Amino acid sequence: MSIAKRTGWKTWAAISAVVAGLALPTVTATPAGATTTAYDSTYYKNAVGKTGASLKSSLHTIISSQSKISYDAVWNALKVTDQDPNNSANVLLLYSGVSRSKNLSGGDVGDWNREHVWAQSHGSFGTSAGPGTDLHHLRACDVQVNSTRGNKDWDFGGSAVSGATGSYTDSNSFEPRDADKGDVARMILYMAVRYEGDDAFADLEPNESSTNGSVPYHGRLSVLKQWNEQDPPSAFEERRNDIIFNSYQGNRNPFIDHPEWVEAIW
Numbered sequence: 001m002s003i004a005k006r007t008g009w010k011t012w013a014a015i016s017a018v019v020a021g022l023a024l025p026t027v028t029a030t031p032a033g034a035t036t037t038a039y040d041s042t043y044y045k046n047a048v049g050k051t052g053a054s055l056k057s058s059l060h061t062i063i064s065s066q067s068k069i070s071y072d073a074v075w076n077a078l079k080v081t082d083q084d085p086n087n088s089a090n091v092l093l094l095y096s097g098v099s100r101s102k103n104l105s106g107g108d109v110g111d112w113n114r115e116h117v118w119a120q121s122h123g124s125f126g127t128s129a130g131p132g133t134d135l136h137h138l139r140a141c142d143v144q145v146n147s148t149r150g151n152k153d154w155d156f157g158g159s160a161v162s163g164a165t166g167s168y169t170d171s172n173s174f175e176p177r178d179a180d181k182g183d184v185a186r187m188i189l190y191m192a193v194r195y196e197g198d199d200a201f202a203d204l205e206p207n208e209s210s211t212n213g214s215v216p217y218h219g220r221l222s223v224l225k226q227w228n229e230q231d232p233p234s235a236f237e238e239r240r241n242d243i244i245f246n247s248y249q250g251n252r253n254p255f256i257d258h259p260e261w262v263e264a265i266w
Helices: 009-023 052-064 072-080 143-149 178-194 221-230 236-247 261-265
Strands: 088-094 100-101 112-116 139-142 174-175 204-205 218-219
Touching: 052 178, 052 261, 072 112, 072 139, 072 236, 112 143, 139 143, 178 204, 178 218, 178 221, 178 236, 178 261, 204 221, 221 261
Parallel strands: 204 218
Antiparallel strands: 088 100, 112 139
């Protein structure tokens, strides 16, 4: 069971937010230098100590230096980045946590395929080298579960998703299981910092809508921030970040290294 009831959650969440706003003091953004990583004096040296738009701009400059791979190459890359730590012949699937043979990649029922956590249609980048092949938001996922998620925004609520226990969906949003909530939040916010419209692609940004369609936005930001707090980076997520950095793209997801930077920016 997730952290909230599904029925009527969105209405209840709106009421709760108002009540909470009346009862609680304003939360101050966490300074960017609140935690320490091995990369702070090297990779992140121009970002540490900053906050807000300045931090976002610095991180954009840092993580924009990356190698790009083809969409075809993503298949083999995911077999490495998403490898089940308890079974090297399998990958762990997003939204379900199922361990499935690396050989079962494709488009048939029972296969796993390439899930774009930042939906391709939200900015119309397709499978172009860049956002369409960026491993920091691409994950192995069951074909049917991937289809159920589609291009929906992120929010609480809905009916249970078949094949992904703990995940829920309704007409315009998808809620991943608790163990993947923070992963999703940090992948979405990585994309919002990495792709700022200063290359051939759209400026990707988070917002509060759950009906974004084809515009280059993904919601809901308040929910993603909550998920980032609820589900801190796991060993699997950290290992994945290291592999992408060292073996594929040469850039990192800063919100895995510094999850507190989410609040420092947004």
